[in-house]
Amino acid sequence: MSESKFLAIDPKLEDYWRAIILFGKNVACYKFALAKSLLELAPQGKSIITLEDLAEPYSRHIIEHLKIVDKQTTSVSSRFLDACRKFNTGDITKTRLIDTTVQRGFENVIDAFHNLSVGETAVRFFVDERRGANKGIILTNELFKLLEKLQSENLPHEVEARWRLVETAWELNISRNLISIGYDPNNQLLFTFSDRRRRVDVTSCRDALNGYQKGKCFYSFADISIEPGSTNLADVDHFIPYSLNEYISNIDGVWNLVLSSTECNRGKRGKFDRLPDIKYLDRLHNRNEFLITSNHPLRETLIQQTGNTTKHRRNFLQCKYRKAQSRLGTGSNHGWKSEFEYPVTF
Incomplete structure (x- = not known):
């Protein structure tokens, strides 16, 4: 598999991140929006990120891209993307957008983010805590270390x-x-x-x-x-x-x-x-x-x-x-x- 060869020679943290972004099978924009959100939130230093905290940058990146290209998935319809479109046209408020993002925006992407065709990456950049007390994700030390790298x-x-x-x-x-x-x-x-x-x-x-x-x-x-x-x-x-x-x-x-x-x-x-x-x-x-x-x-x-x-x-x-x-x-x-x-x- 291509990602195996990509990671075959002395892989660094940034190589694992790149394998996720470059070699993932993408049928929707969600992985990219989550990746950009992680890179934006991690410098703030908080490891516990609630879904409400994550929803703001995540939905913002998607609505920005919807203004460029309206088609952001190969699926026929998406109630979450429809809500993002309605926000862009002024038909719903920011509060409603965030609520919809929390409810529908993370249904698959959090589970699938680290997946490659050969399985899950050996390095995780967050842990899913949606069913735990924190109701969100926990950023790992690997993500914070990634941001210290020259790359x-x-x-x-x-x-x-x-x-x-x-x-x-x-x-x-x-x-x-x-x-x-x-x-x-x-x-x-x-x-x-x-x-x-x-x-x-x-x-x-x-x-x-x-x-x-x-x-x-x-x-x-x-x-x-x-x-x-x-x-x-x-x-x-x-x-x-x-x-x-x-x-x-x-x-x-x-x-x-x-x-x-x-x-x-x-x-x-x-x-x-x-x-x-x-x-x-x-x-x-x-x-x-x-x-x-x-x-x-x-x-x-x-x-x-x-x-x-x-x-x-x-x-x-x-x-x-x-x-x-x-x-x-x-x-x-x-x-x-x-x-x-x-x-x-x-």
Whole structure:
């Protein structure tokens, strides 16, 4: 299973969190709203969170997304989502919304939050206490420790990006519509088109890809950030250089986009327009397989770009790499390498 491979190499707290967000099977927005609420509530320092306390941020995140995309579930109807819609139109009060959220908003998500296809995660970020004296959830030490990690600033962006991609797929009715997803290098956005050929900007490319690289530079495994304004802000890099765009088809495809530290991408001894060493090709394949096997809305895009089977996708990358070598006039398998590399994480 994809999440097993994702967690196979020295998993950290943030990797368990990312497995929940990135590899969960989502038929509704609830897991994303709960994740954003947990990241918002934990810094307040309280471990006991009543359902009333949880209902405010949880419903707020959902009503904000309903304003962007009305379809927030694959189910035909939801009385809870209907209440959120009524609040947005001014037909019910905030008090009524909170009461409805407490009664109906958490029916499945609290039980299912930690579930992956291989079972429940080894790490829990809260404990269900709805039937106990506290009538809510208890945040675990693991959640508080997670927020102390360097990667914690990236997590809200990753949840939001995953949510935006999934709800766009729901809005377009079937995920294969996202086959047309593209990359806008000027704005570093992923976009697609509606059935009326209207461009739909979906999310930041950085935010969508970062979790699958575990918040690490693709080449050196150094920590990177996707927080706007960060001194450590990641670059979106074309693995096969963009300078070959006239010879390599779909060079802006998601299959060829990786996140890199600025030092590796354009530092003193950076990659720039050079072809990376062939050793990185297997790493690119692994990153793409995480996306394909994680029920990610980009899976259809990647399959369409690279092939229907793992073997086809490996062959696709190898073919593109050899073609790039030929255009650059080198027959050697040796290309640019990062000057240093931290322990492998994916």
